[in-house]
Amino acid sequence: MYAVVARFEVRPEAVEEFDALAQWRITEAARNEPGLVAYAVHRxxxxxxxxxxxxxxxxxxxxxxxxxxxxxxxxxxxxxxxVQGSPRMELLEPLHTAGRLTDTPV
Known part of the structure:
Protein backbone atom coordinates (compact mmCIF):
# COMPACT_ATOMS: atom_id res chain seq x y z
CA MET A 1 0.00 0.00 0.00
CA TYR A 2 1.14 3.54 -0.76
CA ALA A 3 -0.67 6.80 -0.01
CA VAL A 4 -0.52 10.46 -0.96
CA VAL A 5 -1.92 13.52 0.77
CA ALA A 6 -2.01 16.76 -1.22
CA ARG A 7 -3.29 20.06 0.15
CA PHE A 8 -4.45 22.86 -2.14
CA GLU A 9 -5.38 26.43 -1.23
CA VAL A 10 -8.13 27.45 -3.65
CA ARG A 11 -8.63 31.01 -4.89
CA PRO A 12 -11.86 32.44 -3.42
CA GLU A 13 -13.35 33.12 -6.85
CA ALA A 14 -12.53 29.63 -8.16
CA VAL A 15 -13.94 27.23 -5.56
CA GLU A 16 -16.72 25.85 -7.77
CA GLU A 17 -14.39 25.36 -10.73
CA PHE A 18 -11.72 23.63 -8.65
CA ASP A 19 -14.25 21.37 -6.95
CA ALA A 20 -15.69 20.37 -10.34
CA LEU A 21 -12.18 19.62 -11.65
CA ALA A 22 -11.41 17.57 -8.54
CA GLN A 23 -14.63 15.59 -8.96
CA TRP A 24 -13.77 14.89 -12.59
CA ARG A 25 -10.26 13.75 -11.60
CA ILE A 26 -11.33 11.27 -8.96
CA THR A 27 -14.08 9.89 -11.22
CA GLU A 28 -11.54 9.28 -13.98
CA ALA A 29 -9.14 7.65 -11.52
CA ALA A 30 -11.84 5.30 -10.23
CA ARG A 31 -12.81 4.39 -13.79
CA ASN A 32 -9.33 3.92 -15.28
CA GLU A 33 -6.80 3.03 -12.58
CA PRO A 34 -6.91 -0.57 -11.37
CA GLY A 35 -4.15 0.08 -8.78
CA LEU A 36 -6.27 2.69 -6.99
CA VAL A 37 -7.59 1.58 -3.59
CA ALA A 38 -9.26 4.85 -2.51
CA TYR A 39 -9.35 8.50 -3.57
CA ALA A 40 -11.16 11.25 -1.68
CA VAL A 41 -11.21 15.03 -1.73
CA HIS A 42 -11.94 16.76 1.58
CA ARG A 43 -12.84 20.25 2.77
CA VAL A 83 -5.24 27.64 -6.66
CA GLN A 84 -2.91 29.87 -4.69
CA GLY A 85 0.64 28.54 -4.84
CA SER A 86 1.82 24.98 -5.18
CA PRO A 87 0.11 22.13 -3.38
CA ARG A 88 1.76 20.59 -0.35
CA MET A 89 2.28 16.91 -1.08
CA GLU A 90 3.22 14.15 1.32
CA LEU A 91 4.04 10.63 0.15
CA LEU A 92 3.16 8.04 2.77
CA GLU A 93 4.33 4.50 3.43
CA PRO A 94 2.24 2.59 5.98
CA LEU A 95 3.55 1.53 9.35
CA HIS A 96 0.30 0.10 10.74
CA THR A 97 -3.16 -0.36 9.27
CA ALA A 98 -6.49 -1.59 10.54
CA GLY A 99 -9.90 -2.36 9.16
CA ARG A 100 -10.37 -2.94 5.47
CA LEU A 101 -6.96 -1.54 4.60
CA THR A 102 -5.34 -4.66 6.05
CA ASP A 103 -6.85 -6.63 3.14
CA THR A 104 -4.90 -4.56 0.61
CA PRO A 105 -1.92 -6.46 -0.81
CA VAL A 106 1.40 -4.83 0.07
Missing part, protein backbone atom coordinates in the same frame (compact mmCIF):
# COMPACT_ATOMS: atom_id res chain seq x y z
CA UNK A 44 -11.00 21.34 5.90
CA UNK A 45 -13.16 22.43 8.85
CA UNK A 46 -12.73 26.15 9.44
CA UNK A 47 -10.71 26.67 6.25
CA UNK A 48 -13.23 27.10 3.40
CA UNK A 49 -10.54 27.49 0.72
CA UNK A 50 -8.49 24.43 1.68
CA UNK A 51 -8.90 21.11 -0.14
CA UNK A 52 -7.08 17.91 0.79
CA UNK A 53 -6.77 14.99 -1.58
CA UNK A 54 -6.22 11.60 0.07
CA UNK A 55 -5.18 8.82 -2.26
CA UNK A 56 -4.35 5.20 -1.53
CA UNK A 57 -2.73 2.94 -4.12
CA UNK A 58 -2.01 -0.76 -4.16
CA UNK A 59 1.72 0.02 -4.16
CA UNK A 60 4.28 2.60 -5.30
CA UNK A 61 4.12 1.32 -8.88
CA UNK A 62 0.35 1.96 -9.00
CA UNK A 63 1.04 5.54 -7.89
CA UNK A 64 3.62 5.89 -10.69
CA UNK A 65 1.01 4.61 -13.14
CA UNK A 66 -1.47 7.18 -11.79
CA UNK A 67 1.05 9.98 -12.33
CA UNK A 68 1.58 8.85 -15.95
CA UNK A 69 -2.09 8.96 -17.00
CA UNK A 70 -3.43 11.57 -19.43
CA UNK A 71 -6.01 12.52 -16.78
CA UNK A 72 -3.26 13.43 -14.30
CA UNK A 73 -1.52 15.49 -16.97
CA UNK A 74 -4.77 17.31 -17.71
CA UNK A 75 -5.46 17.95 -14.02
CA UNK A 76 -1.95 19.32 -13.52
CA UNK A 77 -2.31 21.59 -16.55
CA UNK A 78 -5.71 22.95 -15.46
CA UNK A 79 -5.60 23.21 -11.66
CA UNK A 80 -3.01 26.00 -11.36
CA UNK A 81 -5.48 28.68 -12.47
CA UNK A 82 -7.74 27.83 -9.52
Missing amino acids: VDGEPLARVFYEIYRDREAFREHRATPQTAEFLARHAQY
